[in-house]
Amino acid sequence: MRFHIEKKGLRVLGIAESFTKTSTCSTLTGIVMRRDLVIDGMVFGNVTIEGNDSTQNILSMYRSLRRNDINCIMLDGLVISMYNIIDGEELEKSTSVPVIAITFKDSEGLEGAINHHFSSDSEMKMKLEQYRKLGKRDAILLRTGKILFVRYWGISSEEASKIVNFFTLQGSIPEPIRIAKLAARACMRNK
Template sequence: MHIPKKGLRALGIAESYSGREHSTLAGIVMRKDLIIDGFAFSRVTVGGVDATDAVLEIVTALNRRDINVILLSGCVIAFFNIIDPGQVHDMTGLPVICVTYEESTGLEGDILHHFPMDTTRLDAYRRLGARTPHSLPDGQTVYLRSWGLDPADAGRLCTAFTCEGKIPEPLRVARLTARAAHRFVSYPV
């Protein structure tokens, strides 16, 4: 992957979770020069196990061959609905970067508390592996996991797509879009 390329495209996927039955996912295709040229939506079940399928649904709905990388705003969404980025990478052939924004000791205890007998969910979380801290040019730190891309290139891509603050632009716009879409579908008709 040629990271300096101006037309490099990332698919940023983020959610809007508000404690209801479903959470809304938005996928935004953004070029490195910050031009948005595609979007799609899907839903995940709060507390469910369908997050990976929902991410793949977005990729399928977009039907794009020009996406170079998938950025995920977290791998554990919608009340411990865990995305399997390795499966997303295997199914799409695209590198996947999971971005989180705070240092953490992990979620094993929380998963065991809320889902005490769910070893499948706990194993899925453990397979995510350790996060790698990445310092952005402004001194802020994000935490990355990557599949199909080495950690150094994952960090360079996050830096290339981050304008201000610490949220890469495709993920920031995806989060805003997911929130707006979630509010829209939640309105009574």
């Protein structure tokens, strides 16, 4: 494992998406950011709306960077692009890099929405199985006073909390995610 919480040169790959109601694909942006908040790299990718390609496409984005200094992958959620579910455990195993997935609101979960959204029983069952595999979220109180909800692989709850706090300047959105969202929206507008 390449995760050293106190390392000054700690680098996070933050990944976020953007799509419109008429999109067939979502634009993903990955921002490599150092602990001192300097942007140190950028990568783009796509995933299929309602598809099953998010995990593999994020792995492709990570590999395309050809870097061995990324210490953590930070995701803006695990259920993206209209139920294209990211497998955080698979990302961590395939990269040997810890993964933190962030959500900003508490909820009862998405099982009801998945049941409602998919008309095919086999597709609905597959999506429900993928969703249930994600497990429960932990609440993290940020030093800004805001609460985030996280799932994590390859690190402890305490380490996940520290790294999210390192990268959150104000409010509740960590900087690698905030910048990745902005870049994904800008890229999407230009398509």
